[in-house]
Amino acid sequence: MSFNSDVAKLLDEISAMLELLEENPFKVNAHARAARAIEGHSGDLRTAAEDRKALLAIEGVGPKIADKIIEFARTGRISEHEELAAQVPPGLRGLMGIPGLGPKTIRMLWRERGITDIAGLKAIIADGSILDLPRMGKKAVEKIEHAIKFAEQDTGRMHLGVAMPVALEIVARMRAVPGVAHAAYAGSLRRGKESVGDIDILVSTTDPAGAAEAFTTMPGVVSVLASGDRKCSVRFALAADLGRWKAEGRSGDVEHRASAQVDLRMVDEDSWGAALMYFTGSKEHNVRLRERALKKGLTLNEYGLFPDDKDPAPPQQRGVKPVAGRTEEEVYRVLGLVCVPPEIREDRGELALKATPRLVEIADIKAELHAHTTESDGSLSLAELAGAAESRGFHTVAVTDHSRSSAFAGGLDVRRLKAQRKAIEAARGATGGITILHGSEVDILADGRMDFEDETLAWLDIVVASPHASLGQDPGAATARLIRAVGNPHVNILGHPTGRLINKRPGLDPAMAEVIAAAKEHDVALEINAHWLRLDLRDSHVRAAVEAGCLIAIDCDVHRMNDFDNLLYGILTGRRGWLPPEQCINTWPAEKLHAWLARKHCAQG
DNA sequence: GCCGTTTTCGGCCCGACTGTTTTCAGTCG
Numbered sequence A: 001m002s003f004n005s006d007v008a009k010l011l012d013e014i015s016a017m018l019e020l021l022e023e024n025p026f027k028v029n030a031h032a033r034a035a036r037a038i039e040g041h042s043g044d045l046r047t048a049a050e051d052r053k054a055l056l057a058i059e060g061v062g063p064k065i066a067d068k069i070i071e072f073a074r075t076g077r078i079s080e081h082e083e084l085a086a087q088v089p090p091g092l093r094g095l096m097g098i099p100g101l102g103p104k105t106i107r108m109l110w111r112e113r114g115i116t117d118i119a120g121l122k123a124i125i126a127d128g129s130i131l132d133l134p135r136m137g138k139k140a141v142e143k144i145e146h147a148i149k150f151a152e153q154d155t156g157r158m159h160l161g162v163a164m165p166v167a168l169e170i171v172a173r174m175r176a177v178p179g180v181a182h183a184a185y186a187g188s189l190r191r192g193k194e195s196v197g198d199i200d201i202l203v204s205t206t207d208p209a210g211a212a213e214a215f216t217t218m219p220g221v222v223s224v225l226a227s228g229d230r231k232c233s234v235r236f237a238l239a240a241d242l243g244r245w246k247a248e249g250r251s252g253d254v255e256h257r258a259s260a261q262v263d264l265r266m267v268d269e270d271s272w273g274a275a276l277m278y279f280t281g282s283k284e285h286n287v288r289l290r291e292r293a294l295k296k297g298l299t300l301n302e303y304g305l306f307p308d309d310k311d312p313a314p315p316q317q318r319g320v321k322p323v324a325g326r327t328e329e330e331v332y333r334v335l336g337l338v339c340v341p342p343e344i345r346e347d348r349g350e351l352a353l354k355a356t357p358r359l360v361e362i363a364d365i366k367a368e369l370h371a372h373t374t375e376s377d378g379s380l381s382l383a384e385l386a387g388a389a390e391s392r393g394f395h396t397v398a399v400t401d402h403s404r405s406s407a408f409a410g411g412l413d414v415r416r417l418k419a420q421r422k423a424i425e426a427a428r429g430a431t432g433g434i435t436i437l438h439g440s441e442v443d444i445l446a447d448g449r450m451d452f453e454d455e456t457l458a459w460l461d462i463v464v465a466s467p468h469a470s471l472g473q474d475p476g477a478a479t480a481r482l483i484r485a486v487g488n489p490h491v492n493i494l495g496h497p498t499g500r501l502i503n504k505r506p507g508l509d510p511a512m513a514e515v516i517a518a519a520k521e522h523d524v525a526l527e528i529n530a531h532w533l534r535l536d537l538r539d540s541h542v543r544a545a546v547e548a549g550c551l552i553a554i555d556c557d558v559h560r561m562n563d564f565d566n567l568l569y570g571i572l573t574g575r576r577g578w579l580p581p582e583q584c585i586n587t588w589p590a591e592k593l594h595a596w597l598a599r600k601h602c603a604q605g
Numbered sequence B: 001g002c003c004g005t006t007t008t009c010g011g012c013c014c015g016a017c018t019g020t021t022t023t024c025a026g027t028c029g
Helices: A003-020 A025-039 A052-056 A063-075 A079-087 A091-096 A103-113 A118-126 A138-153 A160-175 A208-216 A239-248 A269-280 A283-295 A328-334 A382-391 A414-430 A454-459 A475-486 A512-521 A539-547 A561-576 A590-598
Strands: A180-185 A199-205 A221-227 A231-237 A259-267 A298-301 A304-307 A367-371 A396-402 A435-443 A462-466 A525-529 A552-555
Touching: A003 A025, A003 A063, A003 A079, A003 A091, A003 A103, A025 A063, A052 A063, A091 A103, A091 A118, A103 A118, A118 A138, A160 A180, A160 A199, A160 A208, A160 A259, A160 A561, A180 A269, A199 A208, A199 A269, A208 A221, A208 A231, A208 A259, A259 A269, A269 A283, A269 A298, A269 A304, A269 A328, A283 A298, A304 A328, A367 A382, A367 A435, A367 A462, A367 A552, A382 A396, A382 A414, A382 A561, A396 A414, A396 A462, A396 A590, A414 A435, A435 A590, A475 A512, A512 A525, A512 A539, A525 A539, A525 A561, A539 A552, A539 A561, A552 A561
Parallel strands: A199 A259, A367 A396, A396 A435, A435 A462, A525 A552
Antiparallel strands: A180 A199, A221 A231, A231 A259, A298 A304
């Protein structure tokens, strides 16, 4: 856990506890909003906490919350948090994790019956006494029972790479339904977040009932949570699709969730753009857009942008004609904004843009610079790897098998590395269309030394230096380790810099600003490892690196043929970090890329 | 508790669905 997420977590908990205590809802919201702003803040607040002005510059952080952050930096605690925690039983937060149970219901259960945890709730359901409480009928209680079961088996948010194939399949099915003109996935999935809570699908249709019917009876639907004219929610089985991930997964890769919530929204064609924006979010971005609309005498909802006539009834129900709504571009234009790519709609400065930024795209990528073969732990031969890269339209592929310390992965020693060079030279003669570089994914040892001597690193074409072991070391040691690694004169790329696995392993927690500065100084590119379990660098670190002018590599860390498909997730993460193509070395023309790599290596083997 | 191209005080986004209700409260996104 980084300092930023520690602070964000405490502020979030303060918000939740204030809500349970029936405090001013705007105060509740202010803490929640500050928590989100801090979680997504690209700089390390550990240092900013010394400078009150820097904290106040963050949107959503005012004088009171700034003081709380400073208190946490100095003492490791926030006294207000502790005072609240003394008033709110800890089990109540567990209850808040049950879908369908909100603060009002939980407060009522607590005040009326002294329920403070899931066990207590189960007890009054079992003896039937819950039915005596207000608004607690038979159906409501059944729903709560169902939700408890779900909450107890839920393992948290889904990985991006698990949700995306499901969303693509559902979108394809919905496009084939009669009456459906457009179908797309929206929500945090469209914004490319590393994990998503649910899957949002949007369709424009002339036949909502038909679309709803098709959706709720689709193969894979295990239960229907809600079904109306405008919106349906289902739980969708993941098991069927998991075979693919299971088959290709390394140990620990398997997603344990049995099902995912999928929401379908149905709109008219005239509302398509407004609805797509609305359901893409983020919530914070949308709030900003609505505020801007109101200042222009307009009101924005998922049906369109309307003149604001102060009538409390929704304009679309009164036959008011929208001034925009068919496309996203149109809505942004009428609001006086440039169209903002979905990945950066997070209320982190995107609304101040004067032109739509050109962010890196899949089609820009011309090189894979981190790939394994059967020599170490990959499943592709040299020829298969080169062929696959060439068929993707790449001009370059780098063979970077593991170094000797990664014994578990069949890491190569110097002797095998030299033998591999001969094989690669032979393969170069056989393939004309693609440049095969010979490199290594060299372990960064715990103290920052490389797993090979400099004289070996010197004759390779490319060196990707990555941490694989000692991933639990303290932040100070991790920072020194990575800075020493990028200072090596032969290192080109810092591979998966933290070694984290999303939702499974936190990895290193270095002072990223210092690592970025060192990488910039030594002309080392920081990798976005595109595997959906890694996405390392993460989005906020990419943003910080981009702002610092640091180079970025987006690589699939190919072990198997399908791994090339993970490129999408690396691209989405790069875009979330506002990465322009020219700052990503994989987009460079062959001559430029090869020359850049060669500066740190001599030719002979 | 935060914020300001109407405001340093008085606001703070908008709509759908469900269940328990005779007109709405609660939750969610």
